[in-house]
Amino acid sequence: MSAQPQTSNPPANLGMQVTTFENPMGIDGFEFVEFAAPEPEVLHDLFRRMGFSAVLRHRSRDITVYRQGGVNFLLNADPDSFAADFARAHGPCACGFAIRFRKPAEEVRAKVMENGGETFADDASKAVPAPVVKGIGDCMLYLVDRYGEAGSVYEADYVPVEGADPNPAGFGLTFIDHLTHNLYPGNMQKWSDYYERLFNFREIRYFDIKGAKTGLVSKAMTAPDGIVRIPLNESSDPKSQINEYLDAYKGEGIQHIACFTDDIYETVERMRAQGVEFLDTPDTYFEVIEQRIPDHGEDVARLARNKILIDADPETKTRKLLQIFTQNAIGPIFFEIIQRKGNEGFGEGNFQALFESIERDQMKRGVL
Ligand SMILES: [Fe+2]
Numbered sequence: 001m002s003a004q005p006q007t008s009n010p011p012a013n014l015g016m017q018v019t020t021f022e023n024p025m026g027i028d029g030f031e032f033v034e035f036a037a038p039e040p041e042v043l044h045d046l047f048r049r050m051g052f053s054a055v056l057r058h059r060s061r062d063i064t065v066y067r068q069g070g071v072n073f074l075l076n077a078d079p080d081s082f083a084a085d086f087a088r089a090h091g092p093c094a095c096g097f098a099i100r101f102r103k104p105a106e107e108v109r110a111k112v113m114e115n116g117g118e119t120f121a122d123d124a125s126k127a128v129p130a131p132v133v134k135g136i137g138d139c140m141l142y143l144v145d146r147y148g149e150a151g152s153v154y155e156a157d158y159v160p161v162e163g164a165d166p167n168p169a170g171f172g173l174t175f176i177d178h179l180t181h182n183l184y185p186g187n188m189q190k191w192s193d194y195y196e197r198l199f200n201f202r203e204i205r206y207f208d209i210k211g212a213k214t215g216l217v218s219k220a221m222t223a224p225d226g227i228v229r230i231p232l233n234e235s236s237d238p239k240s241q242i243n244e245y246l247d248a249y250k251g252e253g254i255q256h257i258a259c260f261t262d263d264i265y266e267t268v269e270r271m272r273a274q275g276v277e278f279l280d281t282p283d284t285y286f287e288v289i290e291q292r293i294p295d296h297g298e299d300v301a302r303l304a305r306n307k308i309l310i311d312a313d314p315e316t317k318t319r320k321l322l323q324i325f326t327q328n329a330i331g332p333i334f335f336e337i338i339q340r341k342g343n344e345g346f347g348e349g350n351f352q353a354l355f356e357s358i359e360r361d362q363m364k365r366g367v368l
Contacts (some may be wrong), residue, residue, distance in 0.1 A: 018227060021202060024103075024111075024199065025101050027199060028101060028102050029227045030227075031100045032074050032142075033072040033073055033096070033179070035092070035094055035330060035337070036075075036093055037092035037323070044064070049274040049276050050068070051267070053161075054066055059239040063078055064077070066213070068171065069218075073170055074104065082125045082126060082140065083095045083125070091250075091331045093331060094253060094254040094333055096126075099228055100145070101144065103145065106147055109143055117134070119133040136252050137251045171267045173267065176260075177336075177338050181232050181252065182234075182245045182249075182253065185250070188234040192232060201230070202221070203221055203268070204222045205346070206218070216240055216241070218232065238307040255334075256334050258336035258338050264322045264339040265306060268324055268337060272306070277327040281309065284361045285354060286303060288357070292349070295310075311343065311350050311353075318342070324336070
């Protein structure tokens, strides 16, 4: 944590300082993620169960903006669009996402192109009128400069859903915390360079995670605002979960979308009540929390009941985060709900803790 955080819109209540650095383009958080699916109704249902409300609809096309706190999910069901083509190729998918800039988007686009960015031959069917460049897996990366006091990127083409609260609190999600991507083996350097070159991202963390049988490497690419975080995963093991994803998705793309909450218990309990399914965690994980993280101050019974995971920095064990992952929800894509309490990481300690808890469970069952 080197620098003071700059003022920026979404993380009003981040509960922490974030590491920031030179930000010539004025990167300022994620604006939205765009989704598509061969059967869009499934996604309408999913977003509602996660506490989102439809707040805006496109004037002439079948595109809906779902919102909860500062999180916007665009559901693009326009049958004649880039999104529909993307869904035909990948199945249910995250076909685009948007980063906000405090500089004019056209200026940013020109700079990105100068830095080696690529554009689409035809981007006429994009969901909002903002410049786009190619992201990982050829998804659309929108460059948005109309937000906050500058207005809204939806203004020109979208109308409010009748009777809807334009700023619903939903189940407490507040902003998009990170978008983790899965890459083909060997592509890590290419894509981390891409984000460094185009947007002045930095690699703030590197992990080499070894499970019992497979492993992966992960680079946490972070934008200068300290908020736009794009971790990249790669695995050379053909049986790894990363390569399973690549097979299922038929390409590189977003593995999970992490959304921040100020009260993870409340958020998860309300999602569970709506039938959102989360990854299970053995009870043995919760039995050793006190040993792993002394004086954590959390309600362990409530953590255990909801299967919420806790992690802390290895040095001081005082910078904590709480997190939980959903089951695969959109094809092989899943969601993470995260509450940071001074921790800028991604829950690395939980990989090892989960591995050990499964072993303890196996020992209890007499398997090991
Ligand atoms: Fe994550």
